[in-house]
Amino acid sequence: MDSTYTIIIADDHPLFRNALFQSIHMAIGGTTLLEADSLSALLALLEKEPEPDLLLLDLKMPGANGMSGLIQLRAEYPELPIVVVSASEEPAVVTQVKSHGAYGFIPKSSDMKTLVAALNQVLEGEPYFPQELISDDAACNDLAERIATLTPQQYKVLGMLSDGLLNKQIAYELNVSEATIKAHMTAIFRKLNVKNRTQAVILLQEMQS
Incomplete structure (x- = not known):
């Protein structure tokens, strides 16, 4: 695989950032990885690096209240591929993430094989959403679309x-x-x-x- 990707990891947990860092390096050698531990740090980073190939975004970190970080980033950087990596794995959350224009959702509980497959799929231009986490509840989907x-x-x-x-x-x-x-x-x-x-x-x- 091409090794010239630039990927940003935005998560306020150093241990998880490090684990993701190692996983990506193993999966995609030579990739440039950048890190941010808050929404303000991420926005500052994006000013210097406005066109990364991928942003891996945690929903819960300083400056981001639930979906607010994703919504702001989607508005300011409409072309930026954003994949949410979150411990909130409820179908309603995944549905809302999708409604807000994220390019994928990777549960934090994913094993290495799943994580690598998801990253490769997204970098090849295909969205990644675990089918078992996509809600088929019409009321939930309608609400997610309204909030979006x-x-x-x-x-x-x-x-x-x-x-x-x-x-x-x-x-x-x-x-x-x-x-x-x-x-x-x-x-x-x-x-x-x-x-x-x-x-x-x-x-x-x-x-x-």
């Missing part, structure tokens, strides 16, 4: 709502006006087909449970 219509900023607002923050606090955190937050709320409620913040938070929790 949110912009990065709307998803951030929804995440802060879920954390119990008030409009005033969210406006302060995002450095925008309260009127802007209210406009985001209106758009979120419309896209999710809910009437209030409580229903919106319940939907988000359903996807992340």
